[in-house]
Amino acid sequence: MPANQKSISKKVNKQKVESKKELSEEDQFNEFRETLKSTVGKSKFFKKHPPRSLPFFDSTDLKIGQLLGVGGFCDVSEITALHFKLEKSISDKHVNDEEYNDDKRDTVIEADDSQKVELGLEEGILKTTSLQDCSEDDDEDYNMHLSESFDGHDQYSEINDVKKYMSETCMRRNDSRYAIKCLKENLTEKERRYGVLDLAIEAKFLASIIHPNIIKMRGTASGESIRKDFFLVLDKLYHTLDRHIVIWSEIFLTNSSFCGCFGGDKTALNKLMLDRMTVAYDLSSAFLYLHQQGLIYRDIKLENIGFDVRGDVKLFDFGLCKELKKEDKMKDGLYKMTAQTGSLRYMSPEVAKGEHYDQRADVYSFGILLWEILSLKKAFETFAVSDFKQVFNKGYRPPVSGSIPIYTRTLVKECWSDDLNSRPDFSRIANLLRGEMKDLSDSTEITNRTSHMLNRSRTSGHIHRKNLNKAHK
Incomplete structure (x- = not known):
């Protein structure tokens, strides 16, 4: 992009940051923690859509490949290997994370894919796929990992199954499935502070948002989100x-x-x-x-x-x-x-x-x-x-x-x-x-787009649940 077309710098809570220039980084991060905690506590959206239970990863769990994209504050790189480690407790991961309310830590959304895609679609408006030929094998192979919810008898066992599956199928036909999004290393101190809050906000929303045309977050870094080495694990985009x-x-x-x-x-x-x-x-x-x-x-x-x-x-x-x-x-x-x-x-x-x-x-x-x-x-x-x-x-x-x-x-x-x-x-x-x-x-994929997407979602959820059941046996 030409110099005269550079995007205006992101302004997330800019006024608050600039009015507190004298704060140390730790004091500033404490303010951000309180902001996130207050945001979630007073939010109608997060009350209606509590965060999904997703796997947590340490940076040592991931092998990072080539750089895929560069944003204002973050880099996105492919993940070429994902090492599986047993998830013992979700709550323990967030014991020091004040932004998580006690009543939200063990929340599990019990709804299948077909219920979720109907959110906000009162007038029959629904995303469907681009008009691109995909074999049923490709559909099943790509979508069966990581369901939108965990409906099994043991939440942590389900998450471990997902992590194991992600580890075993991280590469698909010599191509990575997942990407990591983290802060750039060369940010100024001011940019880094903006970036920390920016990434934490994104993690909050992606943990609760479910729509077939919005990128899926597959996991995050272990521990709290207000820190410089926090990262997201996302589906790879091309x-x-x-x-x-x-x-x-x-x-x-x-x-x-x-x-x-x-x-x-x-x-x-x-x-x-x-x-x-x-x-x-x-x-x-x-x-x-x-x-x-x-x-x-x-x-x-x-x-x-x-x-x-x-x-x-x-x-x-x-x-x-x-x-x-x-x-x-x-x-x-x-x-x-x-x-x-x-x-x-x-x-x-x-x-x-x-x-x-x-x-x-x-x-x-x-x-x-x-x-x-x-x-x-x-x-x-x-x-x-x-x-x-x-x-x-x-x-x-x-x-x-x-x-x-x-x-x-x-x-x-x-x-x-x-x-x-x-x-x-x-x-x-x-x-x-x-x-x-x-x-x-006059394609039926267009005329009956809602039915097409619902059937595809149900197939995807069924295949994933079948996969997890096999893992339990």
């Missing part, structure tokens, strides 16, 4: 959406000049549009889920969206995710939250100008993202930081191509409107995108 747009662009150029004449390969171009609409729809489903849980993501951008081994799109990096709380709501009905949060290219005018805002800031960002997916370009690519005054103060937006389906063209413009009241919610966005997909294909 490339981000910005790279996928390059691939789509190459396909478009190849097929739009088919034999240099005849107007291109219309079948291939139609499939390309369908693929892009599918990704956009899947992402809208993920944001609909988050918003229905009372959360705001605040960091929508190409670089925070990736693709897994199956080609399914996944949203990741939840360091800026925040729950909307009553005490932050102002008289205008909006919320007082940190200004200039996220990346400049996708930032809504109200966030950039330090005004109150709500979940519709995510809708604006999604509008920019949707334009990029459909235009196969980066928005405001040549803009310097000072040029964004045209966006925030004068309403400038990139031109919307006439080649984009008409209803989606209108949707893009509604999403990035300066007027918050003109922006649609994600329920409407997802319904419109799903309608565009139906116009592009």
Whole structure:
């Protein structure tokens, strides 16, 4: 990314950090611990969705491979080996972790996959996979490890079975399945403090969030999360959406000049549009889920969206995710939250100008993202930081191509409107995108997407439970 397009630094609790510059690192971390403890204790979201029981790992348990990606505060690297060690007690791992309430330590969610994917889907809107061929063997092989919940007779025995399975299947056809996310080594002291809280917040949300288009956290470092060597164990993603747009662009150029004449390969171009609409729809489903849980993501951008081994799109990096709380709501009905949060290219005018805002800031960002997916370009690519005054103060937006389906063209413009009241919610966005997909294909995978995903989830859960039962015998 060019220097004039660098993302604005993450602002998580920036005001609190800057107002306490005189604090030592340990004092600052103690404040963060209290912040996390208070956040969970007063949270409607975490009360409704207590954290799943996941394995814990020591750094010595993991063999780290090549670097996969670099973020603002963290590096993500592949895990090439995972050494299995018996998990004796979950609670003992957190005996000194004040952010865990006593009544939450032994919580187990007892619900199967089919129940979970129905969360927030009252209008039949549900993520499904990208339109990519996958054999049933691939589906079963990849999904049977680590269920979403532990419904066996012994929680710790179940977790040990999962750790053992992860250890034995860490590599899949000479390719790693998992990745580690940890703080960069070359951060400044100030950046490190931001990063510690950022990663701890992400761990909190990923332990409770369940959606097929949101990355799965498979485990974390042992002990408390407010520390410099904390890490997450995640599913490995293969490339981000910005790279996928390059691939789509190459396909478009190849097929739009088919034999240099005849107007291109219309079948291939139609499939390309369908693929892009599918990704956009899947992402809208993920944001609909988050918003229905009372959360705001605040960091929508190409670089925070990736693709897994199956080609399914996944949203990741939840360091800026925040729950909307009553005490932050102002008289205008909006919320007082940190200004200039996220990346400049996708930032809504109200966030950039330090005004109150709500979940519709995510809708604006999604509008920019949707334009990029459909235009196969980066928005405001040549803009310097000072040029964004045209966006925030004068309403400038990139031109919307006439080649984009008409209803989606209108949707893009509604999403990035300066007027918050003109922006649609994600329920409407997802319904419109799903309608565009139906116009592009009569595939039963699209027409019956909800049934397709539910059946796939049930199959996945059944296979995993069958695997664990074998391990007990």
